[in-house]
Amino acid sequence: MSHPRRTFLASGAAALAASGTRLRAGGAWAQATMQGKRFVRQASPENLEQDFGGLADFITPTDEHYVRSHFAVPPVDAASWTLSVKGAVGQPYTLTLAQLRALPKVSRVVTLECAGNGRSFLVPAVGGVQWERGAVSTAEWTGVRLADLLARAGVATDATRVVFDGLDRGEVKNTPLPAGPINFNRSLSLAETKARDVIVAYAINGTPLPAAHGAPARLIVPGCYGMASVKWLSSIEVIKGEFGSYWETTDYAYWDRSSGRPLRRPLLGMQVKSLIARPSAAGKVVRGSTTDVVGAAWSDGNVTRVEVSTDGGATWRDAEFMDPESAYTWRRWRFRWQVPATAGQAVLMSRATDAQGRTQPMTRNNDWGTYVIHHVVPVPVTIA
Template identity: 50%
Template sequence: MPPSPPDLGPAPYLITREQSPPNLEFPFRNLNARVTPTASFYVRSHFPTPFLTAEDWSLTVGGAVTRPLRLGLAELRALPARTLTATMECAGNGRVFLTPRRRGVAWELGAVGTAEWTGVPLSKVLERAGLLGTACEVVLEGADRGTLTDPLPTPGDIPYARSVPLDKALGDVLLAYRMNGEALTPNHGFPVRAVVPGWYGMASVKWLTSVQVTAEPFQGYFQTVDYAYWETRDGLPPQLRPIGAMEVKATIARPAPHEEVPCDAVYEVAGAAWAGETDVARVEVSVDGGCTWREAEFLDPPTPHVWRRWRFAWHTPIRPGRRTLVARATDARDRTQPGAHDPARGGYMITHPLPVEVDVRERSP
């Protein structure tokens, strides 16, 4: 079995938001390819990166199953594999733009990326274990662990764990061991991680070591205390809900905030849009702060769980001045980005259009 490959490190590929544990951001203005190179893919860690080897790693499958399992990496890789392309976004992406400031990593726009993932469908492993009739959720637990004090103190040393509903687990969740055709790097979860297509990145547990089927909803720290938001529905009092599927969102990559663009020229505004478990149907761009909108052109066809890059030809003003650009997306279910951030979401699910201010300048002689 091959050893863990080395990480290439943050510079010049990523922006360091936190050194330890590593939290590294893709410079979104560099968006170009549909698939993000591994060296440029953002890294989100809650605890120090665990040291795991291919030879010693194993996955425990238990709980509400008829045949508990323990699989080594060679056994897992011997099962039928699948490769899928999926966009993954941290639930706190864009947090730095919120006022007042929210707790958490100060992500700008680049805690998002798209990769090709290869691994074994979780459904195949659960099928081998056999599900009891009481099965309700599937808890994914990683080898990373530690203590936290924010948002609330953890009850001692805890592992990172999240759950997904049974129907999602039996659907498209992947136990991935390759990323963009190569073995996972340590920062991306070597040797095996979960990939939950269409959901925010907190569900795609890295360094996966345990899959537990439960007969009732999981109440872990990262399911209820963190990565949760308040929801009001049908006139009922607000209820705390775990964050799940990504919502529709378009983001401008170029021009970057405060970039200088020339007067009386054609500038190609570019970006990407995604919509979680459905497709992006339309992207609109405003070059006057949201007063008027025009439709952008897609560079990619609609593909499940994958962003669509887009572009828009902007005829810049003939006179210099400051201009505000905004983009918004609408999905195939006719849902458009909200006009403002919902305070009940705290520092998560930041999907309102983020304005990009640029300076239109006279051309140099």
């Protein structure tokens, strides 16, 4: 007869391997230099990760919100900055920051996640910023609806997409290399701009944008990975046809096999995902205690269910939500775990399901490349 404890441990180890996940040396989340309350994942350009293990508030304080930079922060003078709306429009125009702020404003609470969040856990190891769990945050963004800005310009009836250019500029290292420095940019279809209620934001959590978050103004695209929310926005250009920049074909792109042949597509909507904040990997829990397993879940639609496993995926039970349903924000969740009375090891897991019926996968899909790390990440803990 098989021994239950040995069977359990074997299933936990298998889950770690099968998921395509690795842990840092010693089995714990890596230690890193801190800048205030954030981990420094890269000093130049600045890439900062929030302490996801300390997850507490629904809204992430601005000084704890993750920061993603492709190049150095561009020197921008707010007094002379302008935003141009141009291209396939009837009336192109330019706005100063004061003029943008004078327009009717809206506020949106939105969760943003870097598409590479969790990259440090991939097996085999891949290049790029070595994010762990905290390249995801939730904030209230205030600005002007993109739809209002486009309506003022008068979009051509045969227009198809909108291109957003940022002022951040530099040389990239990925191959094939562009010929010299390039600016960051992304595009959205006109249909996507309407469906997602995109805004041009000039404030975060009630205060003007800091430089690291794209001041004076940036795009906010609810439900999409962070690269879509272009920072240091300088122009909005309506175009006819497709857009094939480096940032949508070489970088921030994936292989789509739905047509029967692999086609390169730009990344966009966030995939359903949950993460355990506490206990942390290689942490200890008290045997026989009641311990809260705490985390958050999100997607590009409402997350409707989170399940937790304390036995390496053999069984699953529902967690309780701490936040109401919301299309474009995370939902924090909690699971009351009755820790076994005997000392040993346990492998914790969480998986989310959203309103579209999508459930977080157990294993990695390599067609995402170095992005979209949304498979279940096992969290081994010690019962002592």
